[in-house]
Amino acid sequence: MVIDCHVHVQGSYGTAEDRMGYLLEYADRVGIDRLCLSLGTSRGYQPDMETVRRDNDMVRAAVELHPERYVGFCYLNPCYLYDSLDEIERCVADGPFLGIKLWVAMFCDQPNLDPICERAAELGAPILQHTWMKITGNLEFESTPHHFAALARRHPDVSFILGHSGGNWELGYRIVQDLPNVYAEVAGGDPELGQTEMGVAMLGAERILYGSDAPGRSFASQLAKVHGADISDEQRALILGGNMRRLLHL
């Protein structure tokens, strides 16, 4: 089973409903069985909670329409702590969402993240946290793998996914290497040679995940990082779906 741990509804082509259908058509073309979906059509870096709830409802609609294909990751803006905790109850505790997605509203090492992580631990929900190290400088509150590692160290009973492996994956892997509760995903950059191999060498195949960041990136170009990697068939199977299946209890 191939599971893409990082997919969005966002995009400029057709309506959100159209795109949920297109995504499955594209996924079928390259053999992806399950898609972990998060964020809606809002594009703001600092969404209010009404926007966050509307985004999550789009993901919910996709999951309800295709429960065998879509897995929901609940989007939160941790600047609104109590509303975020309520949203976890509405989406994850009451279902059908299985994970939490955090983007660029707040550095993820801030104290507001701790109650969110504590609830995630109780629910067994993995947290997909966007991280990047941009050579032109990050967005105002965009987390780096350093912020991420600080949070993951405080919550060893939560499974964290290092979004984009930090963009600069050679640094990203090293920063989270000693944190066994951290997984690194390959989504969102060009298919550079060595990314998957280095992840396997440094973290082990059990801690590397296939993700695409579709529709911002194509499934095919991101899958190429895994299909073309110099790793064993067993390692490839873990990265493409085995690890995510374990994380999501599928």
Place this chain on the structure above:
Amino acid sequence: MSAAGIIDCHVHPTLRVGEPPAACAEELLPFADRMGIELMGVSLGPIFFHQPTREQVEADNCFNAGLIACHPDRFFGYANLNPNDLRHSLAEIERRIVDGPFVGIKLWVALCCDHPNVDAICERAAELGAPILQHTFYRAGGNLPGESNPEDMARLAARHRGVTFIAAHAGLNWGMGVRAVADQPNVLVDTCGFDPEAGFTEMAVAWLGAERVVYGSDGAGRSFASQLAKVHGADITPEARALILHANMRRVLGR
């Protein structure tokens, strides 16, 4: 041999430079196996020369003949020529294609392909049924001296309808390259040598038809996987994909 049977029309033996062909094959074949690539068209040598001497041309061709001798079921070859040296080019065609084992011709950046010297090469290629893999680029910063663009390719192809040409890299700027060769039915484009950009394969199929698009990687300079992604991920029919991945090249090679 892989069941997928993909043919990669554009590969260079740039691994394990300084070692013999068998060592290069030993490193290259596992990558190809992983991606289901059965057959690779090789050209140029372990080191690229913009303006190769006779000795360099011959060394490249000998090296690739060595690769084919090691694995005749996995490699086919294009004779590397420097068309500035027409007499030697024609002699190499006799030595490498007529006498074997090469089946095609590779032209890179020594001389713009719209030059009359290339006409003489094309006439012999037509007699031999040898396809010509011609590098084509539109570089944003200006082409190298002697480097062809797809318009040069189109003019040459219009003069030699009996030759099958592959416009390598589809001109790099494929939005322009595909259109530049669209009216030349004897020109195919390959998919290689640039990032896996969305829409390239779809545009090539829409403008040229799937029969005129062939998968190539430019490996080992590019990974097989990233270049295959352009075809595997394209919004085209399974029949079109099969043409691009192997059937068109089987037709071109007659195998």
